[in-house]
Amino acid sequence: MALNPSRSAFSSTCKALRQCRASPAAVAGRSRPFSSSPASRSDAFEDLTWSYQQQQIQQHQQQEQQPRPRWSHTPAKMKGPGFSINIVKDPRRTIWKVNDNPELLDAMYNRLLGPNGENMLPEEVKWLAVTHKSFDQGRRGFNTRLAYFGRQVLALETTRSILVGPASSETVPADPHGREPFQHPALANIDKLSTRQPQDVIDKDKMAMLAVKLGLHNVLRWKPRLPENLEGSGLTVVLNTTxxxxxxxxxxxxxxxxxxxxxxxxxxKRLGA
Structure with missing residues (x-):
């Protein structure tokens, strides 16, 4: 008699398991048919609203997962905690608008490089070349390394143009001790560098004026220290670097x-060399 409660509990458990293992068709056959009562209509509307919201959330997530151009946004992992420890004396100086129009950038490249000049560089590199390290704290990349390499290329080609160009009308002063320098055909053009140096041709002020004529200052991405005084903020140097x-x-x-x-x-040629 003491085991009867345990046996009844065991039989109830087995019966519940048999009901759970019933086929879906049998369960569906025992379910109540769909009713067109107001409560059922409300449930259907809620289900439709929920599915629409889920669809909108999925579309938004897909748009966020789509890769955006590197130049157009700051990577999420490079963003700070949302505040800055720098104390700004004048908040108006923190506001500076830069170009984000690709057509304006392509027009500048066409003026600099000629027709179809916009196609000489990939999209990301075109933006990187005009981005100074002061823009967005350098988080979108900047052109310092490209500028270092380009400066060497420009200096080399300027030196070569001086060597192969016509000799200057200025004469080399005679040696006060009466010495005669070594003469050789391969060294005939070296004396041209004694009257004209590459820095005389590619002067930073001349380069900055050329950049302004090409409209480079309109597409330059940088953050001047003094927005009310661009020259004092180093605009000439930034244009040369670009x-x-x-x-x-x-x-x-x-x-x-x-x-x-x-x-x-x-x-x-535009500098008159």
Whole structure:
């Protein structure tokens, strides 16, 4: 008699398991048919609303997962905690608008490099070449390394243009001790560098004026320290750096021969070299 409660509990458990193992068709046959009562209509509307919301959430997640251009946004992993420890003396100086229109950027490249100049560089590199390290704290990349390489290319080609160009009308002063320098055909053009140096041709002020004529200052991405005084913020240096970076990017993308031709035809001729 003491085991009867345990046996009844065991039989109830087995009966519940048999009901759970019943086929879906049998369960559906025992379910109540669909009713068109107001409560059922409300449930159907709620289900439709929920499915629509889920669809909108999925579309939004898919749009966020789609890769955006590197130049157009700051990577999420490079963003800070949402505040800055820098104390700004004048909040108005923190506001500075830069170009985000690809058509305006392509127009500048066409003026600098000629027709179809916009196609000489990939999209990301075109934006990288005009981005100074002061823009967005350098989180979207900047053109310092491209500028270093482009500066060497420009200096080399400028030196070569001086050596192969006509000799200057200035005469080399005679040696006060009556010494005669060593003469050789391979060294005949070296004396031209004693009267004209590459920095005289590619002067930073001349380069900045050329950049302004090409509209480079309108597409330049940088953050001036003093928005009310761009020259005092280093606009001349930033414009020179950007031109160097474009030359460096072209050299890396197409090779030294194309970069040298661009320097001769698009830079030095416009500077009057």
């Amino acid at each position: 031109i160097f970076a474009i030359i460096g990017a072209i050299s890396l993308q197409h090779g030294a021969e194309v970069a040298q031709r661009v320097v001769r035809d698009k830079i030095l």
